Amino acid sequence: MARLRFHIRYPEEKIPEPILYEIGQEYQVVPSIRRADVRETTGWMDVEFTGEADEIDKAIQGLRTKGCIVDPIELNVVE
Amino acid sequence: MTKKMQSLVCRECGKEYPTQDIHVCELCFGPLEVKYDYTAIKQVMTKEKILSGPPSLWRYADLLPVEGTNYVGLHAGYTPLVHAKNLGHFLGLDHLYIKNDCVNHPTLSFKDRVVAVAMTRARELGFETVACASTGNLANSVSAHAASAGMACYVFIPGDLEAAKVLGNLIYKPNVVEIEGNYDDVNRLCSEIAGERRWAFVNINIRPYYAEGSKTLAFETVEQLGWRAPDQVVVPMASGSLLTKIWKGLKEFEKIGLVDSVPTKVNGAQAEGCSPIATAHLNGRDFFKPVKPKTIAKSLAIGNPADGYYALKATAETQGAMDMVTDEEIVESIKLLAQTEGIFAETAGGVTIGVLQKLVKKGHIKRNDVTVAYITGNGLKTQEAVVDAVGRPFRIQPHLSHFTKTFGIEEQA
Ligand SMILES: Cc1ncc(COP(=O)(O)O)c(C=O)c1O
Ligand SMILES: [Zn+2]
Numbered sequence: 371m372a373r374l375r376f377h378i379r380y381p382e383e384k385i386p387e388p389i390l391y392e393i394g395q396e397y398q399v400v401p402s403i404r405r406a407d408v409r410e411t412t413g414w415m416d417v418e419f420t421g422e423a424d425e426i427d428k429a430i431q432g433l434r435t436k437g438c439i440v441d442p443i444e445l446n447v448v449e
Numbered sequence: 450m451t452k453k454m455q456s457l458v459c460r461e462c463g464k465e466y467p468t469q470d471i472h473v474c475e476l477c478f479g480p481l482e483v484k485y486d487y488t489a490i491k492q493v494m495t496k497e498k499i500l501s502g503p504p505s506l507w508r509y510a511d512l513l514p515v516e517g518t519n520y521v522g523l524h525a526g527y528t529p530l531v532h533a534k535n536l537g538h539f540l541g542l543d544h545l546y547i548k549n550d551c552v553n554h555p556t557l558s559f560k561d562r563v564v565a566v567a568m569t570r571a572r573e574l575g576f577e578t579v580a581c582a583s584t585g586n587l588a589n590s591v592s593a594h595a596a597s598a599g600m601a602c603y604v605f606i607p608g609d610l611e612a613a614k615v616l617g618n619l620i621y622k623p624n625v626v627e628i629e630g631n632y633d634d635v636n637r638l639c640s641e642i643a644g645e646r647r648w649a650f651v652n653i654n655i656r657p658y659y660a661e662g663s664k665t666l667a668f669e670t671v672e673q674l675g676w677r678a679p680d681q682v683v684v685p686m687a688s689g690s691l692l693t694k695i696w697k698g699l700k701e702f703e704k705i706g707l708v709d710s711v712p713t714k715v716n717g718a719q720a721e722g723c724s725p726i727a728t729a730h731l732n733g734r735d736f737f738k739p740v741k742p743k744t745i746a747k748s749l750a751i752g753n754p755a756d757g758y759y760a761l762k763a764t765a766e767t768q769g770a771m772d773m774v775t776d777e778e779i780v781e782s783i784k785l786l787a788q789t790e791g792i793f794a795e796t797a798g799g800v801t802i803g804v805l806q807k808l809v810k811k812g813h814i815k816r817n818d819v820t821v822a823y824i825t826g827n828g829l830k831t832q833e834a835v836v837d838a839v840g841r842p843f844r845i846q847p848h849l850s851h852f853t854k855t856f857g858i859e860e861q862a
Contacts, residue, residue, distance in 0.1 A: 374641070374644075375473070375478055377753075379738075379739060404476070404477050404478045405461065405477045405478055405479065407736065411734075412736050412738070414736075416477070416478040418478075430637075439739050439753070440633075441633070441636065441637075441739075441753050442636065442637055442640035442641075443473055443478050443640075444472070444473070444640055444653055444656075444755055445688075445753045445754065445755040446636055446688065446751045446752060446753045446754060446755065447582050447636055447639050447640050447643070447650075447652060447653050447755075448582040448583060448584055448605075448607065448632070448635055448636050448639060448751075449581070449582070449583055449584070449587045449652050449687060449688060449751065
């Protein structure tokens with residue numbers, strides 16, 4: 371089992387959609403939200419996924435396909 | 450000595466942690482920052498003590514997150530603060546200063562400050578291997594410091610870097626790992642490796658200590674201005690960490706009584722091709738939107754900056770400003786600085802000078818303001834950016850007459 375932490379940003383038009391719920395249904399991962407800011411013009415969440423590493427990978431790809439920007443919790447680390 | 454470092458504290462929820470190699474709050478995932486005992490530090494950190502310290506950033510060790518004196522990077526910091534009279538005259542500023550980290554040691558960028566602090570702390574925490582993920586200055590600095598400290602070193606770089614930047618690592622013989630894939634893949638893999646190895650990734654798990662090294666730019670500025678804080682600072686932003694730490698450093702000197710007041714406006718500079726923080730500021734927002742970078746200022750090309758939110762806060766708190774410049778303006782500004790002050794900056798310096806010029810034009814920076822522009826890296830590292838904009842040498846045959854004809858001057862008898 372792996373636990374990986376991500377910063378997920380939603381495109382504006384997707385803010386009303388239950389994206390994280392859908393991801394939890396579509397992949398074998400358990401998301402846990404630690405901090406979030408969702409407003410009319412922006413939406414992000416800091417989330418921990420628990421699951422098999424491969425499955426988390428797929429969930430991340432799934433989020434990207436839905437139009438989310440997914441980065442590690444540290445954001446950009448290549449300085 | 451008293452224990453000056455008290456804990457690591459979460460910048461979001463305030464939860465405290467021991468001063469170990471952790472960087473994210475377990476509770477809310479907020480970033481951690483070093484908390485000091487300023488009352489104790491005030492007792493020991495006097496002007497006299499600083500003035501009798503070494504000519505490096507270690508003269509400010511009382512406000513740096515290390516416990517002992519077994520320092521890595523003995524020569525980082527204490528770079529010149531140049532009263533830039535020519536450039537000031539050109540821009541209409543009477544008190545313009547250039548903080549010249551082009552000549553920082555050993556690898557000619559401000560990153561030597563953060564790396565010296567990070568690696569000193571890493572060694573104190575018992576690490577034998579250091580690492581970083583980088584596209585340039587950071588990797589060069591980690592590689593050089595690891596060589597001199599005798600530590601094992603891994604440097605992760607994207608697969609499409611310029612040859613000169615790769616060489617600037619290889620010469621020190623670290624393990625240079627080129628990762629295939631797009632930026633997001635590289636970024637994610639590095640963060641995962643950092644999570645699973647017991648290595649000191651200077652800008653990831655050692656980040657709370659690493660970032661503190663940037664405060665020394667503020668400390669030196671105050672000391673070199675004769676123990677006063679500037680009215681304006683202009684700071685280039687990638688992750689935004691440098692800007693937030695310059696502000697923190699100024700406030701710390703006020704807290705421990707080394708300056709009377711800090712009227713400083715903290716201004717941020719980015720390149721138009723990667724300006725998530727400056728764009729947010731100009732739109733009056735307290736949050737930014739990530740971007741895909743496309744600029745010649747590669748050292749500032751961070752599309753989703755870790756400290757962007759805190760940089761916005763520092764600028765707002767100080768009634769500072771932010772702005773951005775195009776690639777053409779960056780090149781022009783590099784030339785302007787070189788041709789007025791004899792300082793050859795890298796692209797990040799072009800960004801700083803370009804934005805300085807804009808803020809003067811907008812009336813935000815005024816003639817009488819004591820203004821400090823931070824020049825954070827050396828132009829010899831980013832020659833590609835200016836190679837087509839500097840002309841060619843005069844080429845002549847080895848005859849005196851060819852020389853005089855070329856310049857339209859008389860041969861002297
Ligand atoms: C030359 C130079 N200047 C400025 C910066 C900006 O630093 P920060 O990420 O702390 O905003 C960098 C960062 O990589 C840099 O290499
Ligand atoms: Zn927290």
